Amino acid sequence: MLSDNPSAGILVIGDEILSGRTREGNAHYLAGVLAATGFDLREIRVIPDDHATIVAALQAMDRTLGGTWDHVFTSGGIGPTHDDITADAVAEAFGTVLEIHPDAREAMAARYASLGIELNDNRLRMARVPVGARLIVNSVSAAPGFSIGVTHVMAGVPNVFRAMVEAVLPTLQAGRPQVSETLEMRRGESDVAADLGEVAEAYSDLSLGSYPFHDEDGWGTNLVVRGVDAARVSAAMAELKSRLGVAG
Amino acid sequence: MLSDNPSAGILVIGDEILSGRTREGNAHYLAGVLAATGFDLREIRVIPDDHATIVAALQAMDRTLGGTWDHVFTSGGIGPTHDDITADAVAEAFGTVLEIHPDAREAMAARYASLGIELNDNRLRMARVPVGARLIVNSVSAAPGFSIGVTHVMAGVPNVFRAMVEAVLPTLQAGRPQVSETLEMRRGESDVAADLGEVAEAYSDLSLGSYPFHDEDGWGTNLVVRGVDAARVSAAMAELKSRLGVAG
Known part of the structure:
Protein backbone atom coordinates (compact mmCIF):
# COMPACT_ATOMS: atom_id res chain seq x y z
CA MET A 1 0.00 0.00 0.00
CA LEU A 2 1.13 3.53 -0.70
CA SER A 3 0.66 6.11 2.03
CA ASP A 4 2.52 9.02 3.55
CA ASN A 5 1.99 7.61 7.02
CA PRO A 6 5.02 7.35 9.29
CA SER A 7 6.51 3.87 9.03
CA ALA A 8 6.92 1.61 12.04
CA GLY A 9 8.63 -1.60 13.12
CA ILE A 10 8.01 -3.76 16.18
CA LEU A 11 10.90 -5.50 17.95
CA VAL A 12 9.85 -8.29 20.30
CA ILE A 13 12.63 -9.39 22.66
CA GLY A 14 12.28 -12.71 24.45
CA ASP A 15 13.58 -16.28 24.48
CA GLU A 16 10.14 -17.45 25.61
CA ILE A 17 8.60 -16.56 22.24
CA LEU A 18 11.34 -18.30 20.24
CA SER A 19 11.15 -21.46 22.37
CA GLY A 20 7.43 -21.73 21.63
CA ARG A 21 6.56 -21.41 25.31
CA THR A 22 4.62 -18.15 24.88
CA ARG A 23 2.40 -17.15 21.99
CA GLU A 24 3.22 -13.55 21.19
CA GLY A 25 0.23 -11.22 21.35
CA ASN A 26 1.65 -7.74 21.88
CA ALA A 27 2.69 -7.31 18.25
CA HIS A 28 -0.77 -8.32 17.03
CA TYR A 29 -2.42 -5.86 19.41
CA LEU A 30 -0.08 -3.03 18.44
CA ALA A 31 -0.43 -3.81 14.71
CA GLY A 32 -4.15 -3.12 14.93
CA VAL A 33 -3.65 0.04 16.95
CA LEU A 34 -1.00 1.39 14.56
CA ALA A 35 -3.22 0.79 11.50
CA ALA A 36 -6.16 2.49 13.18
CA THR A 37 -4.04 5.40 14.40
CA GLY A 38 -2.20 6.20 11.17
CA PHE A 39 1.15 4.42 11.22
CA ASP A 40 2.32 2.04 8.52
CA LEU A 41 3.71 -1.09 10.22
CA ARG A 42 6.32 -2.63 7.91
CA GLU A 43 8.16 -5.19 10.03
CA ILE A 44 7.87 -7.31 13.14
CA ARG A 45 11.04 -8.93 14.39
CA VAL A 46 11.32 -11.39 17.29
CA ILE A 47 14.79 -11.89 18.74
CA PRO A 48 16.33 -13.59 21.81
CA ASP A 49 17.49 -11.99 25.06
CA ASP A 50 20.94 -11.40 23.63
CA HIS A 51 22.78 -8.10 24.01
CA ALA A 52 24.54 -7.94 20.63
CA THR A 53 21.41 -9.08 18.77
CA ILE A 54 19.30 -6.34 20.37
CA VAL A 55 21.90 -3.66 19.53
CA ALA A 56 22.13 -4.82 15.91
CA ALA A 57 18.34 -4.94 15.50
CA LEU A 58 17.95 -1.38 16.80
CA GLN A 59 20.67 -0.17 14.45
CA ALA A 60 18.84 -1.86 11.56
CA MET A 61 15.43 -0.52 12.50
CA ASP A 62 15.71 2.95 14.16
CA ARG A 63 15.93 5.76 11.59
CA THR A 64 18.00 7.96 13.91
CA LEU A 65 20.61 5.15 14.13
CA GLY A 66 20.74 4.74 10.34
CA GLY A 67 17.96 2.14 10.32
CA THR A 68 14.80 1.89 8.27
CA TRP A 69 11.74 2.93 10.28
CA ASP A 70 10.31 6.21 11.54
CA HIS A 71 9.32 4.51 14.80
CA VAL A 72 10.39 1.31 16.55
CA PHE A 73 8.30 -0.18 19.33
CA THR A 74 9.94 -2.79 21.54
CA SER A 75 8.32 -5.33 23.85
CA GLY A 76 10.05 -7.25 26.62
CA GLY A 77 13.19 -7.42 28.69
CA ILE A 78 12.77 -4.47 31.04
CA GLY A 79 11.95 -6.37 34.24
CA PRO A 80 14.15 -6.91 37.31
CA THR A 81 15.91 -10.19 36.53
CA HIS A 82 19.24 -11.19 34.97
CA ASP A 83 17.64 -11.86 31.57
CA ASP A 84 16.14 -8.33 31.41
CA ILE A 85 18.86 -6.73 29.34
CA THR A 86 16.89 -4.53 26.95
CA ALA A 87 17.67 -1.21 28.67
CA ASP A 88 21.42 -1.93 28.70
CA ALA A 89 21.37 -2.86 25.02
CA VAL A 90 19.32 0.20 24.06
CA ALA A 91 21.76 2.45 25.91
CA GLU A 92 24.68 0.93 24.03
CA ALA A 93 22.89 1.24 20.67
CA PHE A 94 22.39 4.97 21.33
CA GLY A 95 25.92 5.49 22.62
CA THR A 96 24.86 6.40 26.13
CA VAL A 97 24.62 4.82 29.58
CA LEU A 98 21.90 3.99 32.10
CA GLU A 99 21.12 6.07 35.15
CA ILE A 100 18.44 5.87 37.81
CA HIS A 101 15.76 8.30 36.59
CA PRO A 102 14.44 10.34 39.54
CA ASP A 103 10.84 10.36 38.26
CA ALA A 104 10.94 6.60 37.74
CA ARG A 105 12.33 6.05 41.24
CA GLU A 106 9.67 8.32 42.71
CA ALA A 107 6.79 6.58 40.89
CA MET A 108 8.06 3.18 41.96
CA ALA A 109 8.73 4.24 45.55
CA ALA A 110 5.18 5.58 45.85
CA ARG A 111 3.65 2.41 44.47
CA TYR A 112 5.75 0.01 46.53
CA ALA A 113 5.15 2.06 49.69
CA SER A 114 1.39 1.78 49.11
CA LEU A 115 1.77 -2.00 48.74
CA GLY A 116 4.11 -2.30 51.74
CA ILE A 117 6.86 -3.72 49.52
CA GLU A 118 10.53 -2.83 49.82
CA LEU A 119 12.11 -0.97 46.88
CA ASN A 120 15.08 -3.33 46.75
CA ASP A 121 18.05 -3.22 44.38
CA ASN A 122 16.45 -5.60 41.89
CA ARG A 123 13.30 -3.47 41.73
CA LEU A 124 15.41 -0.33 41.40
CA ARG A 125 17.01 -1.85 38.29
CA MET A 126 13.70 -1.03 36.61
CA ALA A 127 14.24 2.70 37.22
CA ARG A 128 17.44 2.63 35.12
CA VAL A 129 16.90 4.54 31.90
CA PRO A 130 19.35 5.68 29.19
CA VAL A 131 20.56 9.24 29.72
CA GLY A 132 18.44 11.51 27.53
CA ALA A 133 15.43 9.17 27.32
CA ARG A 134 11.86 10.28 28.00
CA LEU A 135 9.76 8.12 30.35
CA ILE A 136 6.65 6.22 29.23
CA VAL A 137 4.25 6.09 32.15
CA ASN A 138 3.21 2.65 33.43
CA SER A 139 -0.26 3.04 34.97
CA VAL A 140 -0.38 -0.66 35.93
CA SER A 141 2.77 -1.37 37.94
CA ALA A 142 4.78 1.91 38.00
CA ALA A 143 8.13 0.73 36.52
CA PRO A 144 8.22 2.87 33.36
CA GLY A 145 9.15 2.36 29.74
CA PHE A 146 11.07 5.01 27.83
CA SER A 147 11.60 6.59 24.41
CA ILE A 148 15.00 7.43 22.91
CA GLY A 149 15.70 8.28 19.28
CA VAL A 150 12.55 6.97 17.61
CA THR A 151 12.59 3.79 19.71
CA HIS A 152 9.90 3.26 22.32
CA VAL A 153 10.84 0.65 24.91
CA MET A 154 7.95 -1.13 26.61
CA ALA A 155 7.27 -4.10 28.87
CA GLY A 156 6.40 -7.59 27.66
CA VAL A 157 3.64 -8.30 30.19
CA PRO A 158 0.54 -7.77 28.03
CA ASN A 159 -1.52 -5.46 30.25
CA VAL A 160 1.55 -3.33 31.01
CA PHE A 161 2.47 -3.23 27.32
CA ARG A 162 -1.01 -1.99 26.46
CA ALA A 163 -0.92 0.70 29.13
CA MET A 164 2.43 1.93 27.77
CA VAL A 165 1.13 1.94 24.18
CA GLU A 166 -1.80 4.07 25.33
CA ALA A 167 0.63 6.43 27.06
CA VAL A 168 3.13 6.86 24.24
CA LEU A 169 1.06 6.85 21.05
CA PRO A 170 -0.70 10.18 21.65
CA THR A 171 2.74 11.84 21.92
CA LEU A 172 3.67 10.80 18.36
CA GLN A 173 2.75 12.50 15.10
CA ALA A 174 0.42 10.09 13.30
CA GLY A 175 -0.74 10.01 9.68
CA ARG A 176 -4.12 8.94 8.40
CA PRO A 177 -5.94 5.95 9.87
CA GLN A 178 -6.22 2.89 7.65
CA MET B 1 21.41 -20.89 25.56
CA LEU B 2 24.41 -22.68 24.15
CA SER B 3 23.81 -25.70 21.96
CA ASP B 4 25.17 -27.25 18.80
CA ASN B 5 21.70 -27.51 17.33
CA PRO B 6 21.21 -26.20 13.79
CA SER B 7 19.95 -22.61 13.93
CA ALA B 8 16.68 -21.52 12.35
CA GLY B 9 14.76 -18.41 11.38
CA ILE B 10 11.09 -18.03 10.45
CA LEU B 11 10.03 -15.55 7.77
CA VAL B 12 6.31 -14.73 7.78
CA ILE B 13 5.15 -12.96 4.62
CA GLY B 14 1.81 -11.17 4.67
CA ASP B 15 0.22 -7.72 4.78
CA GLU B 16 -2.67 -9.18 6.79
CA ILE B 17 -0.40 -9.76 9.79
CA LEU B 18 1.10 -6.26 9.69
CA SER B 19 -2.33 -4.60 9.37
CA GLY B 20 -3.47 -6.37 12.53
CA ARG B 21 -6.23 -8.20 10.64
CA THR B 22 -4.81 -11.67 11.34
CA ARG B 23 -3.10 -12.89 14.48
CA GLU B 24 -0.11 -14.91 13.38
CA GLY B 25 -0.08 -18.46 14.68
CA ASN B 26 2.17 -20.42 12.33
CA ALA B 27 5.38 -19.08 13.85
CA HIS B 28 4.23 -19.98 17.36
CA TYR B 29 3.33 -23.50 16.25
CA LEU B 30 6.63 -23.99 14.42
CA ALA B 31 8.64 -22.51 17.32
CA GLY B 32 7.37 -25.27 19.59
CA VAL B 33 8.01 -27.96 16.99
CA LEU B 34 11.55 -26.73 16.33
CA ALA B 35 12.46 -26.70 20.03
CA ALA B 36 11.05 -30.19 20.51
CA THR B 37 12.78 -31.51 17.37
CA GLY B 38 16.27 -30.10 17.96
CA PHE B 39 16.56 -26.80 16.09
CA ASP B 40 17.53 -23.52 17.75
CA LEU B 41 15.06 -20.84 16.56
CA ARG B 42 16.86 -17.47 16.70
CA GLU B 43 14.64 -15.06 14.77
CA ILE B 44 11.08 -14.55 13.56
CA ARG B 45 10.57 -11.82 10.98
CA VAL B 46 7.21 -10.65 9.62
CA ILE B 47 7.32 -8.64 6.38
CA PRO B 48 4.81 -7.36 3.81
CA ASP B 49 3.92 -8.85 0.41
CA ASP B 50 6.69 -6.85 -1.24
CA HIS B 51 9.11 -8.39 -3.73
CA ALA B 52 12.28 -6.49 -2.81
CA THR B 53 11.64 -6.93 0.92
CA ILE B 54 11.27 -10.71 0.55
CA VAL B 55 14.49 -10.95 -1.49
CA ALA B 56 16.43 -8.89 1.05
CA ALA B 57 15.09 -10.90 4.00
CA LEU B 58 16.11 -14.19 2.39
CA GLN B 59 19.58 -12.84 1.67
CA ALA B 60 19.87 -11.78 5.32
CA MET B 61 18.60 -15.07 6.70
CA ASP B 62 19.59 -18.02 4.42
CA ARG B 63 23.12 -19.25 5.11
CA THR B 64 23.64 -20.37 1.52
CA LEU B 65 22.91 -16.79 0.38
CA GLY B 66 25.37 -15.31 2.87
CA GLY B 67 22.72 -14.98 5.58
CA THR B 68 22.71 -16.03 9.19
CA TRP B 69 20.67 -19.20 9.74
CA ASP B 70 21.13 -22.89 8.96
CA HIS B 71 17.44 -23.12 8.02
CA VAL B 72 14.78 -20.58 7.06
CA PHE B 73 11.09 -21.49 7.15
CA THR B 74 8.70 -19.18 5.31
CA SER B 75 4.93 -18.89 5.68
CA GLY B 76 2.57 -17.24 3.23
CA GLY B 77 2.30 -15.86 -0.28
CA ILE B 78 2.23 -19.03 -2.38
CA GLY B 79 -1.46 -18.99 -3.34
CA PRO B 80 -3.03 -18.22 -6.74
CA THR B 81 -3.68 -14.46 -6.48
CA HIS B 82 -1.82 -11.30 -7.52
CA ASP B 83 -0.49 -10.75 -3.99
CA ASP B 84 1.07 -14.24 -3.85
CA ILE B 85 4.58 -13.26 -4.87
CA THR B 86 6.73 -15.38 -2.58
CA ALA B 87 7.80 -17.94 -5.22
CA ASP B 88 8.89 -15.20 -7.66
CA ALA B 89 10.91 -13.46 -4.94
CA VAL B 90 12.53 -16.71 -3.77
CA ALA B 91 13.55 -17.50 -7.35
CA GLU B 92 15.16 -14.09 -7.71
CA ALA B 93 16.97 -14.40 -4.37
CA PHE B 94 18.49 -17.69 -5.52
CA GLY B 95 19.32 -16.38 -8.99
CA THR B 96 16.97 -18.72 -10.80
CA VAL B 97 13.52 -18.69 -12.43
CA LEU B 98 10.17 -20.39 -11.93
CA GLU B 99 8.93 -23.30 -13.99
CA ILE B 100 5.86 -25.50 -13.78
CA HIS B 101 7.04 -28.54 -11.84
CA PRO B 102 5.64 -31.72 -13.43
CA ASP B 103 5.07 -33.48 -10.08
CA ALA B 104 3.27 -30.44 -8.72
CA ARG B 105 1.07 -30.20 -11.79
CA GLU B 106 0.30 -33.91 -11.57
CA ALA B 107 -0.64 -33.76 -7.87
CA MET B 108 -2.87 -30.75 -8.46
CA ALA B 109 -4.49 -32.20 -11.59
CA ALA B 110 -5.37 -35.38 -9.70
CA ARG B 111 -6.88 -33.47 -6.80
CA TYR B 112 -8.88 -31.03 -8.92
CA ALA B 113 -10.13 -33.85 -11.16
CA SER B 114 -11.42 -35.67 -8.09
CA LEU B 115 -13.22 -32.48 -7.01
CA GLY B 116 -14.55 -31.77 -10.51
CA ILE B 117 -12.72 -28.42 -10.57
CA GLU B 118 -10.89 -27.04 -13.59
CA LEU B 119 -7.08 -26.66 -13.28
CA ASN B 120 -7.16 -23.09 -14.61
CA ASP B 121 -4.23 -20.74 -15.16
CA ASN B 122 -4.54 -19.18 -11.72
CA ARG B 123 -4.46 -22.58 -10.03
CA LEU B 124 -1.54 -23.62 -12.20
CA ARG B 125 0.42 -20.63 -10.83
CA MET B 126 0.70 -22.71 -7.66
CA ALA B 127 2.69 -25.39 -9.53
CA ARG B 128 5.42 -22.85 -10.38
CA VAL B 129 8.59 -23.68 -8.45
CA PRO B 130 12.15 -22.32 -8.73
CA VAL B 131 14.37 -24.45 -10.97
CA GLY B 132 16.36 -26.76 -8.69
CA ALA B 133 13.90 -26.70 -5.79
CA ARG B 134 12.62 -29.84 -4.05
CA LEU B 135 8.85 -30.11 -3.48
CA ILE B 136 7.25 -30.16 -0.03
CA VAL B 137 4.14 -32.33 -0.22
CA ASN B 138 0.81 -30.71 0.68
CA SER B 139 -1.45 -33.48 1.98
CA VAL B 140 -4.34 -31.04 2.51
CA SER B 141 -4.88 -29.25 -0.79
CA ALA B 142 -2.18 -30.56 -3.19
CA ALA B 143 -0.47 -27.28 -4.22
CA PRO B 144 3.03 -27.92 -2.85
CA GLY B 145 5.65 -25.93 -0.99
CA PHE B 146 9.33 -26.26 -1.85
CA SER B 147 12.87 -26.14 -0.47
CA ILE B 148 15.79 -24.34 -2.11
CA GLY B 149 19.12 -23.53 -0.49
CA VAL B 150 18.25 -23.90 3.21
CA THR B 151 14.92 -22.08 2.74
CA HIS B 152 11.67 -24.02 3.08
CA VAL B 153 8.72 -22.24 1.49
CA MET B 154 5.31 -23.10 2.92
CA ALA B 155 1.71 -21.90 2.77
CA GLY B 156 0.14 -19.40 5.18
CA VAL B 157 -3.18 -21.22 5.68
CA PRO B 158 -2.62 -22.83 9.09
CA ASN B 159 -3.65 -26.42 8.41
CA VAL B 160 -1.68 -26.46 5.15
CA PHE B 161 1.34 -24.91 6.90
CA ARG B 162 1.25 -27.65 9.53
CA ALA B 163 0.99 -30.40 6.94
CA MET B 164 4.02 -28.97 5.12
CA VAL B 165 6.03 -28.70 8.37
CA GLU B 166 5.26 -32.36 9.06
CA ALA B 167 6.42 -33.23 5.54
CA VAL B 168 9.67 -31.26 5.51
CA LEU B 169 11.06 -31.55 9.05
CA PRO B 170 11.86 -35.28 8.91
CA THR B 171 14.04 -34.58 5.85
CA LEU B 172 16.31 -32.21 7.82
CA GLN B 173 19.21 -33.11 10.11
CA ALA B 174 18.11 -32.11 13.61
CA GLY B 175 20.11 -31.69 16.80
CA ARG B 176 19.03 -32.49 20.33
CA PRO B 177 15.47 -31.73 21.50
CA GLN B 178 15.14 -28.92 24.03
Missing part, protein backbone atom coordinates in the same frame (compact mmCIF):
# COMPACT_ATOMS: atom_id res chain seq x y z
CA VAL A 179 -9.69 1.72 6.75
CA SER A 180 -10.66 -1.61 5.22
CA GLU A 181 -13.66 -3.35 3.71
CA THR A 182 -14.03 -7.13 3.57
CA LEU A 183 -16.08 -9.30 1.22
CA GLU A 184 -16.56 -12.91 2.31
CA MET A 185 -17.15 -15.30 -0.59
CA ARG A 186 -17.91 -19.01 -0.74
CA ARG A 187 -15.62 -19.36 -3.73
CA GLY A 188 -12.03 -20.50 -4.02
CA GLU A 189 -9.23 -17.97 -4.34
CA SER A 190 -8.37 -19.22 -7.80
CA ASP A 191 -11.84 -18.39 -9.10
CA VAL A 192 -11.60 -14.75 -8.09
CA ALA A 193 -7.90 -14.24 -8.75
CA ALA A 194 -8.19 -12.70 -12.23
CA ASP A 195 -10.80 -10.08 -11.26
CA LEU A 196 -9.01 -9.32 -7.99
CA GLY A 197 -5.73 -8.83 -9.80
CA GLU A 198 -7.23 -6.41 -12.30
CA VAL A 199 -8.88 -4.31 -9.62
CA ALA A 200 -5.63 -4.31 -7.63
CA GLU A 201 -3.81 -2.96 -10.68
CA ALA A 202 -6.41 -0.22 -11.21
CA TYR A 203 -6.18 0.79 -7.53
CA SER A 204 -2.46 0.56 -6.98
CA ASP A 205 -2.67 3.09 -4.12
CA LEU A 206 -4.61 0.48 -2.12
CA SER A 207 -3.78 -2.94 -0.71
CA LEU A 208 -6.02 -5.74 -2.00
CA GLY A 209 -5.62 -9.14 -0.43
CA SER A 210 -7.35 -12.50 -0.54
CA TYR A 211 -7.35 -14.83 2.45
CA PRO A 212 -8.65 -18.37 2.08
CA PHE A 213 -10.23 -20.01 5.09
CA HIS A 214 -11.80 -23.32 5.97
CA ASP A 215 -14.73 -23.73 8.34
CA GLU A 216 -17.61 -26.14 8.94
CA ASP A 217 -19.20 -25.09 5.63
CA GLY A 218 -16.03 -25.77 3.63
CA TRP A 219 -13.64 -23.41 1.91
CA GLY A 220 -14.15 -19.70 1.40
CA THR A 221 -12.16 -16.57 0.69
CA ASN A 222 -12.13 -13.16 2.35
CA LEU A 223 -11.30 -10.34 -0.03
CA VAL A 224 -9.94 -7.30 1.80
CA VAL A 225 -9.43 -3.79 0.43
CA ARG A 226 -7.33 -1.50 2.63
CA GLY A 227 -6.09 2.07 2.38
CA VAL A 228 -6.08 5.50 3.99
CA ASP A 229 -8.73 7.01 1.63
CA ALA A 230 -12.15 5.63 2.58
CA ALA A 231 -13.76 6.78 -0.70
CA ARG A 232 -11.13 4.98 -2.77
CA VAL A 233 -11.52 1.84 -0.64
CA SER A 234 -15.29 1.90 -1.22
CA ALA A 235 -14.86 2.49 -4.94
CA ALA A 236 -12.49 -0.45 -5.28
CA MET A 237 -14.81 -2.71 -3.30
CA ALA A 238 -17.77 -1.66 -5.49
CA GLU A 239 -15.75 -2.46 -8.60
CA LEU A 240 -14.80 -5.84 -7.16
CA LYS A 241 -18.41 -6.70 -6.28
CA SER A 242 -19.58 -5.65 -9.73
CA ARG A 243 -17.03 -7.86 -11.46
CA LEU A 244 -17.76 -10.83 -9.21
CA GLY A 245 -21.53 -10.48 -9.56
CA VAL A 246 -22.12 -9.73 -5.90
CA ALA A 247 -25.02 -7.42 -4.99
CA GLY A 248 -23.65 -4.13 -3.68
CA VAL B 179 13.67 -29.81 27.40
CA SER B 180 12.40 -27.41 30.06
CA GLU B 181 11.21 -27.40 33.65
CA THR B 182 8.93 -24.73 35.09
CA LEU B 183 8.47 -23.58 38.68
CA GLU B 184 5.41 -21.44 39.38
CA MET B 185 5.79 -19.13 42.36
CA ARG B 186 3.43 -16.74 44.06
CA ARG B 187 6.25 -14.25 44.50
CA GLY B 188 7.24 -11.22 42.50
CA GLU B 189 10.08 -11.42 40.01
CA SER B 190 12.13 -8.94 42.04
CA ASP B 191 12.09 -11.23 45.09
CA VAL B 192 13.62 -14.13 43.20
CA ALA B 193 15.91 -12.14 40.89
CA ALA B 194 19.10 -12.47 42.90
CA ASP B 195 18.91 -16.27 43.35
CA LEU B 196 17.80 -16.75 39.76
CA GLY B 197 20.69 -14.69 38.46
CA GLU B 198 23.25 -16.65 40.47
CA VAL B 199 21.93 -20.00 39.26
CA ALA B 200 21.86 -18.67 35.69
CA GLU B 201 25.52 -17.74 36.04
CA ALA B 202 26.44 -21.18 37.39
CA TYR B 203 24.56 -22.90 34.55
CA SER B 204 25.55 -20.69 31.63
CA ASP B 205 24.95 -23.56 29.19
CA LEU B 206 21.22 -23.31 30.00
CA SER B 207 18.57 -20.66 29.49
CA LEU B 208 16.94 -19.46 32.71
CA GLY B 209 13.99 -17.11 32.39
CA SER B 210 11.40 -15.55 34.65
CA TYR B 211 7.95 -14.65 33.36
CA PRO B 212 5.61 -12.64 35.54
CA PHE B 213 1.89 -13.19 35.17
CA HIS B 214 -1.31 -11.86 36.65
CA ASP B 215 -4.41 -13.95 37.28
CA GLU B 216 -7.43 -13.97 39.61
CA ASP B 217 -5.15 -14.71 42.56
CA GLY B 218 -2.85 -11.77 41.81
CA TRP B 219 0.73 -11.67 40.61
CA GLY B 220 3.04 -14.63 40.23
CA THR B 221 6.18 -15.64 38.39
CA ASN B 222 7.03 -18.68 36.31
CA LEU B 223 10.69 -19.65 36.46
CA VAL B 224 11.74 -21.68 33.44
CA VAL B 225 14.98 -23.64 32.95
CA ARG B 226 15.63 -24.80 29.39
CA GLY B 227 18.39 -26.70 27.63
CA VAL B 228 19.29 -29.76 25.60
CA ASP B 229 20.73 -31.75 28.53
CA ALA B 230 17.88 -32.99 30.74
CA ALA B 231 20.17 -33.83 33.64
CA ARG B 232 21.65 -30.32 33.67
CA VAL B 233 18.15 -28.81 33.49
CA SER B 234 17.04 -30.89 36.48
CA ALA B 235 20.18 -29.99 38.43
CA ALA B 236 19.66 -26.28 37.84
CA MET B 237 16.01 -26.52 38.85
CA ALA B 238 16.96 -28.40 42.04
CA GLU B 239 19.50 -25.69 42.89
CA LEU B 240 16.89 -23.01 42.26
CA LYS B 241 14.30 -24.71 44.46
CA SER B 242 16.85 -25.19 47.22
CA ARG B 243 17.83 -21.53 47.20
CA LEU B 244 14.20 -20.36 47.11
CA GLY B 245 13.13 -22.72 49.90
CA VAL B 246 10.76 -24.71 47.71
CA ALA B 247 10.30 -28.40 48.49
CA GLY B 248 11.83 -30.51 45.70
